[in-house]
Amino acid sequence: MTAALVAFPLVMLAAGFPVFLVLLAAATAYAVFVAGVPATVLHQAMFGGVESFALLSIPFFLFAGELMTSGVIARRIVDLVVAVVGRLPGSLALATVGTSTIVGAISGSSAAATATVGRILYDPLQRSGYSRPFATGVIAASAGIDVVIPPSIAMILYGVVAEVSVPKLFLAGVLPGLLLAGFMAAFIVAHAALARMGGTVPFSLARIATALVRSLWALGMPTIVFVGIYGGIFSPTEAAGIACVYAALVSALVYRDIGPRALLQLAADAMVLTAQIMIIVAAAGVFAWMLTTSGTPARLVGWIAGMELSAWQVLLVINVVLLIAGCFIDPTSAILVLTPLLLPIVRHAGIDPIHFGIVMTVNLSIGMFTPPFGLNLFVMQSLFGVPTGELYRGVLPFIAVQIAALTVVTYVPALSLILIGG
Amino acid sequence: MDTSPAPLVEARGDVRLPGAARAVERALVLLLGVLMLLIVGLNVANVAGRYLLSMPVPAADEIMTFAMVWGVFLGAAVVTLRGTHLTMDLIVGLLPPAARRAAEVAASLALIGVLGFVALQSLEYIDVIGGIGLTSMAAGLPMAWVHAAIPIGFGLMMVAALLRLFGRRA
Numbered sequence: 001m002t003a004a005l006v007a008f009p010l011v012m013l014a015a016g017f018p019v020f021l022v023l024l025a026a027a028t029a030y031a032v033f034v035a036g037v038p039a040t041v042l043h044q045a046m047f048g049g050v051e052s053f054a055l056l057s058i059p060f061f062l063f064a065g066e067l068m069t070s071g072v073i074a075r076r077i078v079d080l081v082v083a084v085v086g087r088l089p090g091s092l093a094l095a096t097v098g099t100s101t102i103v104g105a106i107s108g109s110s111a112a113a114t115a116t117v118g119r120i121l122y123d124p125l126q127r128s129g130y131s132r133p134f135a136t137g138v139i140a141a142s143a144g145i146d147v148v149i150p151p152s153i154a155m156i157l158y159g160v161v162a163e164v165s166v167p168k169l170f171l172a173g174v175l176p177g178l179l180l181a182g183f184m185a186a187f188i189v190a191h192a193a194l195a196r197m198g199g200t201v202p203f204s205l206a207r208i209a210t211a212l213v214r215s216l217w218a219l220g221m222p223t224i225v226f227v228g229i230y231g232g233i234f235s236p237t238e239a240a241g242i243a244c245v246y247a248a249l250v251s252a253l254v255y256r257d258i259g260p261r262a263l264l265q266l267a268a269d270a271m272v273l274t275a276q277i278m279i280i281v282a283a284a285g286v287f288a289w290m291l292t293t294s295g296t297p298a299r300l301v302g303w304i305a306g307m308e309l310s311a312w313q314v315l316l317v318i319n320v321v322l323l324i325a326g327c328f329i330d331p332t333s334a335i336l337v338l339t340p341l342l343l344p345i346v347r348h349a350g351i352d353p354i355h356f357g358i359v360m361t362v363n364l365s366i367g368m369f370t371p372p373f374g375l376n377l378f379v380m381q382s383l384f385g386v387p388t389g390e391l392y393r394g395v396l397p398f399i400a401v402q403i404a405a406l407t408v409v410t411y412v413p414a415l416s417l418i419l420i421g422g
Numbered sequence: 423m424d425t426s427p428a429p430l431v432e433a434r435g436d437v438r439l440p441g442a443a444r445a446v447e448r449a450l451v452l453l454l455g456v457l458m459l460l461i462v463g464l465n466v467a468n469v470a471g472r473y474l475l476s477m478p479v480p481a482a483d484e485i486m487t488f489a490m491v492w493g494v495f496l497g498a499a500v501v502t503l504r505g506t507h508l509t510m511d512l513i514v515g516l517l518p519p520a521a522r523r524a525a526e527v528a529a530s531l532a533l534i535g536v537l538g539f540v541a542l543q544s545l546e547y548i549d550v551i552g553g554i555g556l557t558s559m560a561a562g563l564p565m566a567w568v569h570a571a572i573p574i575g576f577g578l579m580m581v582a583a584l585l586r587l588f589g590r591r592a
Contacts, residue, residue, distance in 0.1 A: 015525040016514030017532060018507035020498075025536045043544040047491070047569060053483050056461070056490050063458060234469060241465030267462075268455030274490070275454075275497025276508060282494065330508050373510065 005030060019333045023283035027290040035293055042286055049285020050278055053237055054160050058108075058277060060240030061151045063270035065107025067247035068221055069116045072255045076215040077102050078120050083211040086201035090192025092128050093138050094185055096121050100142035101181045104149030105222035108156075109273075110368045114143040114376040115383060122384055129197055136386050137394030140369040140376040141402065142184060147331060147365035149177040151225060151240065153277065154331045154364060158357045161288070161339040165354075166236050167229050172354050172416040176362055176409045183405040184398065217250045277332050284336035297344045304345050314349040315359065315410050318342055322360060323403075326367020330375060334364055351413075358416040362409050366402045369395050437505065437589035450500055450578075457493045461486045481561035488558070488568045495575025502533070503582035530587045534580045541576040544569065 009026040013019070024046075031039050081098035085091050096117060103113045118139045125135035147154050150170035159166035201207070221243050228239040251258045258266070291297060304314065321342075325334050339360070346356045369376045371392045380386050386394075409415060439447075468482035501507055514525050552566035 012529075012532070013510050014513045015528065016509050016511045016522075017525075017529040018509050020507065021529065021533050021536060024540065025532060028536055028539060039539075039543045040547040040550075042540050043547045043569070043572060046540070047572060050491055050494055051487055051568075053487050056486055059458060059461065059490060059493070060465070063462065238465060238469050241462055242469060244462045245466050264452070264455040264459065267458035268451045271454035271458045271493045272451070272497050272500050275494045276501050276506065278490075278494040279498040279501065280508060328510055333508060 005034070019329065020280045020283040023280070023287040023337070027283075027286040030290045030294065035290075037293075041289065045286040045289040046282045047285075049288075050282045052160060054156065054166060055278065055281065057151070057156055057166070057237040057240040058153055059270055059274040060237065060244050061108040061153060061156075062273050063267060064221065064240065064243040064247045065109050065112060066266045066270050066273075067244065067251050067258070068106045068218065069103060069112055072257050073106075073215075073218040073251075074099065074103060074116045075120055076211070077218055078117075080208070080211040080215045082201065083204070083208045087203040088189060088192075089197055090188040091201070092121065092125050093130065093134075093188045093192065096125065096138050097142045097145070097181050097184045097188065100139075101145055101149055101177070102219075102222075104146030104177065105151075106218070107146065108151050108153040110143045110146040110365070111375045111379050113146045114140055114379040117143060118380060118383055129195075131394075132386065133390045133394030135394070136380050136384070136391055137369075137396070137398050138184075138188070140374065140380050140391075140395055141398035142181075143376050144365040144368040144402065145177055145180045145184075147368060148173050148180060148358075148361050150174065151236075152361065154335055154361050155357060156236075157281065157332060157335045158339060158360060161284075161336060162343050162353055162357060164357060168354055168420045169357050170229070170236070171419045172358050173361065174419060175415050176358050176405075179408060179415065180362065180365070180402060180405045183401050187397070187401045217254050220250070221246055280333055280336060284333075287337065288340045291340050297341055300341060301344045301348050305348060309349070311349045311351055312411065314345065315351065318346070319359070319363060319406065319410060322363035323366065323370075326364050327370045328373050329367075330373075331361075331364035331367065334367070335360065352417060354420065355413045355416045359406075359410050362402075362406050366399065366406065370399055371395070437586050439503070439585055439589050443503070443585050447500060447503055450496060454493055454497050454500070457489050457496075461489050461493075464489075481558075484558055484560040485563075488563065491568060492571045492575075495571040496578065498575055499578035499582050502579045503585065505586060527587065530583045533583045537576040537580050541573040541580075544573040544576070548573070 005026065008029070009022045012022045012025065017025075024042075027045075028039070028042060031037055031042055078095060078099050081095040081102070082091065085094040085098060088094060099117050099121070100113055103116060104110075107113060122135055122139060125138070126132060130138075146152075150173050152170070152173060155169040155173060156166055158164075159169050224246055225239045225243050228234040228242060229236050233239075234242060248258075248263060252263070309317070322334070322338070325338060329337075342360075343353065343356070347353065368374050371377065374395070377391050377395070380391060381388070464479060464482050464486050468479040472478040514522055517525070548566045548569050551569065552564070556565040557563060558565055558568065
């Protein structure tokens, strides 16, 4: 019976059944055939899974991201970053990383960032001499950083499941996010220097100042979110809601690129995206109930404890598991399904749950662009028709770079914990 | 307007649906937009009320959360109709078209069966809390109305799955 409970969901997942349905079906089968409890528990666990004020920040951040990543705002951020790094070798590729990092502080969606940044920089990158695989790789991989740079949907989900503070997770993600960007930048500069690629524009303070002024409205949003949360003015959920209003006002009044009709359409899009994520949260609520009642996490802990692994070995094993999982499933599903299983193991090994949240997020950010199921790869494919072979070849070096950064994030907990005073 | 394309929200367009279904979808999407704007508005009113008038909107947190719950289950019906649920389609993508179609049919039937069963449990639960007149803590709303989001959303998802199952292949 237990074997059937494991095998059946895997078969359904492989057959392309929706993830939420697989979780819900497994839990339903368990409740009816194994646990023998009144099946109304299914409804209760599902409702409890989504009825949470903390999760309300997900629709808010998705809506704000939809509003702020319109063409005008992203283009101004690109101009700013190009003005700052223009003199360096590989400046346009660096600008891709820089823009994705800043867009990450505005929107929580890595796939949307791939599309936004890709649309602006894919052609210019190739015109300035980068091969198609390289241009594709740098765009898809930089957008992965958005999963780690707060505000991050993945961290909100982890915070709710692991019962740790979301503001702390956001703050803990800042340095690791910048480290990922730094590793990417170093690789790009080295690559450009070897290929003898020069800069695009000369360094000029006046140019930077102009670009900065032009992008001030866009940069205002992360400022409001951060000052609001850490100044103790708003809760993270409230800050996300205020960010929506700010984004709507800036788009409507300053950049004048959306009207009331478009606002309603974007609001609806944000709600549909929310439903796509949160229906998995609901099903994961039932799945978590099943795991807990069946004592699976406790058995896993016992099994791992029996191997007498040290903390660094546990982290190594978990990293490999997460990297593989990230290749096949999206960060939302991975966090919701794996956190209840892995967290007890991690706690038992004496690893800080905040640090572990960051390790998990970085892992899954790499999963955004690892073949075969990295979502950003599909975005590049659907937008620009990049052939699969070139796509895979393009991201390979960046996967190596990001895994190097992941190793640092994993084995230097201080990087994640120093800002939260841990 | 150059909005981010958000590839996940776009329909795959492989199924042609009757005009009536499209009209219901449009109405549902409109409702979702209004819900989203309502939640955002309530949040601002709450924060502004607290700081400017030192009078937060009563029960705002609770009402916003309930509106989101409704948005999620109604929105899930739109996601089902568009065929854009998150899946792991690596292995099924390698299969020949006939096998892929068979897997799709199996998924639709499983969705209808499982959601139908769970929706019945929901109705039973709602019957109980409706019977004892359970209300929410802050706003005093009947909790049966809030919980009804699940059976109603699941019902719509089942209809959406049926429409896709029998929709003409484009």
